[in-house]
Amino acid sequence: MSLKIATWNINSVRLRAGLVERYVQEHQPDILCLQETKCRDSEFPSGVFKSMGFDHLAINGQKGYHGVAIASRLPILDMDKRDFCGMGDARHVSVRVKVSFLGEIPLTIHNFYVPAGGDEPDRQINPKFGHKLDFLDEMTSWFASCKLVEAPAILVGDLNVAPLETDVWSHKALLSVVSHTPIEVAKMGLLQKSGPWIDAVREKFPADQKIYSWWSYRSPNWEIADKGRRLDHIWMTPPAAKHLQAVSIHKAARGWERPSDHVPSMVSLA
DNA sequence: ATGGTTGGGGTCCAA
Numbered sequence: 001m002s003l004k005i006a007t008w009n010i011n012s013v014r015l016r017a018g019l020v021e022r023y024v025q026e027h028q029p030d031i032l033c034l035q036e037t038k039c040r041d042s043e044f045p046s047g048v049f050k051s052m053g054f055d056h057l058a059i060n061g062q063k064g065y066h067g068v069a070i071a072s073r074l075p076i077l078d079m080d081k082r083d084f085c086g087m088g089d090a091r092h093v094s095v096r097v098k099v100s101f102l103g104e105i106p107l108t109i110h111n112f113y114v115p116a117g118g119d120e121p122d123r124q125i126n127p128k129f130g131h132k133l134d135f136l137d138e139m140t141s142w143f144a145s146c147k148l149v150e151a152p153a154i155l156v157g158d159l160n161v162a163p164l165e166t167d168v169w170s171h172k173a174l175l176s177v178v179s180h181t182p183i184e185v186a187k188m189g190l191l192q193k194s195g196p197w198i199d200a201v202r203e204k205f206p207a208d209q210k211i212y213s214w215w216s217y218r219s220p221n222w223e224i225a226d227k228g229r230r231l232d233h234i235w236m237t238p239p240a241a242k243h244l245q246a247v248s249i250h251k252a253a254r255g256w257e258r259p260s261d262h263v264p265s266m267v268s269l270a
Numbered sequence: 271a272t273g274g275t276t277g278g279g280g281t282c283c284a285a
Contacts, residue, residue, distance in 0.1 A: 011285085012277055036285085038278065064278050065285095116285055128284090160285095217275040217285090261276075261285085 007156035009262035037067035112157035152240035167230035197235035204247035
């Protein structure tokens with residue numbers, strides 16, 4: 001009686017379908033949420049997922065950029081997607097699944113790919129940064145209007161914000177680097193209150209511990225230099241968080257052949 | 271302070 005849910009920015013699901021197979025074999029998630037699938041729905045390698053036992057897929061893709069998907073061993077009762085900021089980007093998909101130990105109300109899973117926000121942390125000169133801030137604001141107001149608190153829900157994905165000092169290799173060096181600026185951290189804080197959402201990863205890895213889920217491709221010595229950031233998150237409403245058993249971040253996947261720059265994060269519920 | 275790498279689609283943009 002347990003459920004394992006994982007999230008992974010795969011940076012092209014077609015190119016890395018083999019790495020997904022390896023991850024699934026080694027860690028056996030029941031539900032796998034992917035970001036940056038980078039292909040149209042018709043191009044999604046559904047056969048690979050079906051052959052691994054993920055009979056139920058909710059896909060929101062687009063050509064070339066972004067794209068999210070949820071692969072599930074459990075039946076998907078229904079799926080939804082929302083076009084945050086009305087730009088036509090495929091950055092959200094959600095499903096509901098029945099989980100016996102969570103009771104009668106289905107579990108809702110939201111999978112997000114929040115905009116990276118470009119290089120310059122100033123919306124006047126960098127519209128991509130403005131888009132990121134607006135996206136976070138819209139998530140906050142949308143969840144605030146959902147009245148989530150009594151239902152079991154999980155929010156996962158590449159949120160492209162590392163909120164804590166221990167979510168980055170150097171708090172000081174990254175204060176003006178997009179992903180760790182005070183305005184992004186403040187907006188993420190408001191988003192967390194909108195559930196309220198509990199940061200499941202930090203339930204098991206206390207805030208005094210450094211932990212990362214992403215290492216840039218631009219660092220040839222990613223492991224030695226270890227200039228990582230925790231951009232990928234798993235959050236839960238209290239009725240789901242009650243059942244949290246374990247959290248793991250699979251750093252080894254960053255060292256696999258032709259890796260994604262992100263590694264998978266997983267929670268076990270029981 | 272700077273430049274470093276990757277993927278997709280096509281000779282450049284987003285990350």
